[in-house]
Amino acid sequence: MSCATQRVLRTVTDLSGPAGTLPMSSYNNSARFNEARRVAIFGGTHGNEMSGVTLVNLWVKNSAEIQRKRVETKPFITNPKAVEKCTRYVDTDLNRAFSPENLSAPEGDDLPYEVQRAQEINRIFGPKGSPEAYDVIFDLHNTTSNMGCTLILESSKDHFNLQMMNYIKKAIAPASCLVLLNEHPLLKYSTSRSIAKHPVGLEVGPQPQGVLRSNIFEAMRVILKHALDFIELFNEGMEFPPCTVEVFWVSERIDYPRDANGNIIAMVHPNLQDCDWEPLNPGDPMFQTFDGKTIHYQGPGTVYPTFINEAAYYEKQQAFVITRRETLVASAIRKA
C-alpha cells in the first residue's frame, strides 16, 4: 500500500462525526454524505444582532435569493420576542439553551421563554441527534469584536462542513474569512444550530448591538450565497477533493480582572483592542486598569485571541478567548 493511500485511508476512517453524519460508504477515497436537502437559516438567535434579523426578515418575505436546486432552504427567526425588543434575550441566552437537559425537560409555561423556544425549534428542525434533523443550519450572528467574517465550526471531524468552509474561503478571497473551532469540552456550548447534522455559525463584526451597518450586512449576505452555492454543487454530484483548512481552535477563556465584589477593574488594553486573530505573545499588553496601569499576558506561548471585547460576554466573564492555530485535513467528499 502506498504512503499516499495509507494517508487517505487514515483520514477516511477518522470520520466519526456527530450522530447522523456517518458516511454511507467510503470508496474512491471520498467520504460519502447524504444530499443536504433541508437547510435552515437562523436569524435573531440574539435579538439585537441586526444583520441576521434583517436578512432573515427579507428572505421570509421573498426567498428567491436563497433558492437553490434540490434544496429546501428555510429562513427562520429563532427568538422573535428578543427581536421585537431588540435585546439579546428575554429570560436566558437562546444560544446556550439547547442542552440535552433543556430539550428533554417537560414542557410548561413556567419554563424560561428561551427554553420553551428551544424545545419548539427542536421539534421543527430536529430532533437533535436524530436522522430527521435538518441537514444544515446556518446561524447568523454579529459581534462587537473586530473579527471580520468568521465561520464557527463545532467539530473537527465534520468533513462536510470543513469542505464547505474551504469553498467559502476560496470564493471570497482575497477578502478574508476565518474559521473558529469550538470543540473544547468545557467551553463548548449548546447552540441553536447544534440541532442540525452540520451546524454552521456565521459571526460578522465589528457591529454594535442594535445597529445595522451596510458593509457588515453585505458581507454576511455574500458568505451565505457561497455557502448555498456549495450545497447546490454538492447535491448535483460534484466531488470536492481533499483539502486543508486552517482553523483557530478555542483553548481558553480570559476574564477581565475584577475586584473582590466582582466589578471589572481594567479594560482591554489599547494595544490588544481590535487585534482579533493577531498573535499575542508572553509579555504583550493585555489589560489597562482605569488608572492607566498595564497588565501583561503571562501565558507560556504565542496565542491568537478573538472575541476581544464582545459586549455580550461581560456577563459571561469573558474579555476574550484564546485560540491556537491548527491545520485540519478534510477528506474528499461527494454525495452518496
Next chain:
Amino acid sequence: MEVDKVVHLPRLSRVAVCGGTHGNELSGVYLVKELLKAKNVMKEDNDDEERPASVLMVLSNPWAVQQCRRYVNTDLNRCFTHAALSGPVSKKDPYEMIRSKELNALLGPKGSPEAVDLVCDLHNTTSNMGLCLVAYSDCDWICLHIFRYLQASTTVPTRSTMEIGPQPHGVVRSNIYTTMKHGVQHVLDWVRFYNSGTVFEGGFVDVYTTVKNMDYPRDSETGNITAAIHPQLQDRDFCPLRPEDPLFQTFSGETLRYKGKEPLYPFFINECAYYEKGIALSLARKRRVALPRIRARAEQEQQANEQGFASEEE
C-alpha cells in the same frame, strides 16, 4: 460686541459630573465610579479669598447601570422638562420619572439660584462623532469657552455638542475611556482657572446647530427599516452632505440620495438608540460664533449682584 470688553460671568461654585444617564454608555459609568472612589471636593492651591468649587460625581441612572441598559422604563435624558419635574411623585411612575425628580432635588431645582452652575453629562454613541460637546445655546459663553479649551488641549477631533464615539453600547473601549477621562479633567481644570480669575480671550468657534432629523425608509405595513445608511455615508459624521450624495442603500442594493437643497452636516449617523426614535441621522448647519473675552466675577461683585437681585425681587 466691543473687542476689548470683558464679559463678567458668575463663578462656578458647584459643578456636577454625571455618568450613566444611559446605563449602557460605559465610559461615563466607569469614569464616575472611579472618581467616586476619590475625593469629591476640588481644592484650590492658593488664595484664601477664593472658595473652592465643589464637584459632585453622580451615577444618574443606577438601576439601568446595574442592568447595562439604556433605561429601565423611559429615557432618563428626556425626563427633565419643567412638566416632567413638576407634579407629585407616585410609586407607579416610570422609574426614570421618579429618578429625574431626585436628581432635580440634588442638583437643582432647575431654574433656581440653588441649582448647580455646571453639569457635565457623559455619554457614548455608536456614531463616529469623536469628542463632542453638546451645548444648548450659542450664547452660553461658559460652555463655548470650555469647548475652545478642550479643542486646544486634545488631539481627538472635537466638535461643539461630552459624546465620545464610536463605541458599542455595553462595551468600554480603553482609548475612548481615556479620552473621556482627560476631557473631564480638562473641564475641571478650566473651571478652576476660571474661578481663580483667569481672563479667557475671545475668538471664534464653529458650532453645528441641528436643522432636522431624518428617519430610515420604512415598510409601511411592518414599520421595519428597508434600507441602511449608505456605506459612503457611514462613519462620515460632520463631513458635508451635499444634494444628490448617497444617503441610504436599500436591501436590494439601490442607492437613495439626499434630496435637500443645501449642503448640511450629518451627525449621529447610525446611533443605535435612535432607531426607536425614528432617527437615522441628524443634520446641522455650521456657523461661526464669536466669543467675547470672559472672566469670573470677583467675590464682591458676585455678592453685590446677588443682593441686587434680592432687592429687585423685593
